[in-house]
Amino acid sequence: MRIFLAIICFLIASPASALDAVSAHIGTIEAKGWQLQGVHIALTELAKSPQRLVLTADKLTLPKPFDDLSLANICCTDFSWGGNAMACAKGRAEIRSQRWQSPAADFSFQAAEDRSAFSLVNLDWAGGRLTVEGEEIGHRWRLKIRARRVDVKQMQALIKLPAAELKDGRISLWLNASGTHDSIDAVDAAVDVKEFSGQSMDARFAAEGLKLAVRLEARRDGDVWQWLSHTEARGGAIYAEPLYLAVGTEAIALDAQGDWNGKTRRAGIRSASYHHPGAAALNGAAVIHYDDGVKIEKADMTLTSEDLAGLSAAYLKPLFDGTALEGVSLEGRMRAGFAVDQNVLTSLSAGFDDLDVNDEAGRLTLQGGAGIINWSRNEFSNKKSELVWQRLQVRALPIGPARLSFLARSGTLSLLEKTKLPFLDGVIAVNEFKWQARPQGEPEVYFEGNVDQVSLEQLSNVLDWTPLSGTISGYIPGVDYRDKTLSLGGELNIRAFDGEIKVTNLASSGLFTAFPKFHAELEIDNLDLEQLTRRFEFGGITGRLSGYVQQLYMENWQPVSFYAWLGTPDGDDSRHRISQKAVRNIARIGGGGAADILSRSFLRFFETFMYDKIGIGCYLHEGVCQMMGVEATQQGYYLIRGGGLPRIDVIGYNPQVDWAVLMERLARISTTDEVRIE
């Protein structure tokens, strides 16, 4: 032991009659990184044997890795020095570090040729108790720290943790570390956190009343660390953007082990097991490389959930919030496996049982779902996927039990078998479906199918329309997806009221968003007005009705623009009669111009009238309907042109009517049960 003594002052004899004490003032004592400054050694009780050696010093600095710590105002009442060894078996000192300092605590140290050690016991620190022990034998060292019930708020004030705000809680720590020179070779640590509340300064990570226990064991072998950890959250809540996890009665636990190489910046997780009771269990292995961002080099994971409702509430809801999937939740059971290679998902296999999908916005509901989805990045994969359900509902439209069998690989999804979807007493048959993603540009969709005998009565019922009767059939030869708009080729034919309505150029975008848009063209051919008016409480009319709705464009289920005409077809030879009530209602749509004449004149005694033609047209643009009739008059247009006797003409005078007002009038007609004729 090399000891340099810079003796400034030496023996000072007391002026007392008998010499009972001697003291020496020594500037600095240095040994292997240890340094005692401002040393004062006194030999007291000289008369007794053995004499007592008392050391006081201003400061003790420790070698690496303890060099952040130093002791100040040292007073050692049991000091020995000799034979290349210096020891203090009992002392008190204050602790200094760059970040904090403490009141005086008990300490001891030994500094010998082959062994140095120190210990600090029962140090009151941040509302808790701290014990630190360090030992160095040759080039090896070990450190032991025990901290009990340290108050995090006081700790925050002492060590001024950056980027965090600690509000409440107690931390207990148990740490054993050892190493050689200034490197660490092994760490064993356990942290126990009670009722912890705090958050990072950016508020992206936070905890409330958290009870957490962490255990970590790590050993270094060359550049590689082998580690093993167990983390358990036993209570409280954690927020790690975007996840919010409230710990229930059962603990959430994570067990993991692996290796870590700081030089190659690679971490291997040999096995990891995350268990969140009531939600999910995730198991697997992974290799992670972090350099410029984190990269998953390889991962194989399985995710099991016995309660998808729990998984959905805890993990999916925060991810879905603020996206198109907001409000979507799942129920049922799932077991999924997935593999990642170089940050890219290479395969996914998910099996479902008792699956229910619910959507608060009512866009899509699935009940009694089951099946397996197999997807692979490999374009030659032949693993079949299958999905069955008892009930599927798209907005208000219910689809009965069905089974879909398909192949999902690379960027394609293709139906393997023709599928019939029961729909409102009829069927939507999907003969072929293929979806192909294109890296550049929009996906290609191929579809071929038909709609067969779908009940219009049920359709009007589920859509909450006035009940209609008839059926819808049609052939859809293709689907085109362009500009985020899905367009159906072919045409849908609606057979209703002894006539036909043909729907063509049907296109939609944003069908599942809060703002769906629709385009369509309608051709109305030869409907029987008697059947039609009977359904609508409009007032009886006999005759036929034809027309069209061109360039219909709807946003959020409301028409925005169209060009429509409905009227008596040319050359119609059916019986043309119109009731008093219908006349009034047509007059009210047009603006009430004829209603008073009808009421005041003798015509009010007639139940029905003959007519030559009736017709109404509207060009809707920017919320205003440009009205049209059967024929233009000098000031207006005929809505009803009479024929025979008694003759009645209804003429509209308002060329423009606000669409909202027009709709309100129509609504009023359907809610008015009867019209009194005075």
Place this chain on the structure above:
Amino acid sequence: MRKIAVFGALLLTACVTINIYFPAAAAEKAADEIIKGIQKEDEPEETEPQSSLSDWQVAVFRSLDSVINVMVSQARAEEADLSINTPEIRQIRASMKSRFPSLKPYYSAGFVGIKTDGMLAVRNAGAVPLQERNKVNKLVAADNTDRQRLYQAIANANGHPEWVAQIKSTFAARWINYAKPGWWYQSSNGSWKQKQ
């Protein structure tokens, strides 16, 4: 030679510069209409009286018609100089309107404030209850995206994509103006103030 000089001078004087100035008043009017529309909460529907029509009712209908017609033509005549009626703008407005009821309690609680540039900010993220923190962040982010899209859509709809900054600053003042008492906004010096 002199003729050419005179002609040249004439040509010079014939140069007319057409400046298209940003229609500030119209932009303000458009902002008012849009913001009011977004913040308007749906009132309960009135039940229509179900009764038969009498003569006086017919008369009322007729007069109503003429009034509506007048209103329609007036509305068209006084249409804002800035066009705000494109599918894209309608879509963004609908999206913001549907988000407003979710944002409103956070405005009132002081978690969300309006910045000087009219964009939203989570004022004191640390004070937001953990359970709602993600939702508040997502709502604010989504509304800010919509706001920026809205300004660009209005600028585009009026054939001046370069107006986006002016439209944004016009809206900024109007958003603060339409803030309800108790809501927080950022003053020009950057400090937060509560609307009285």
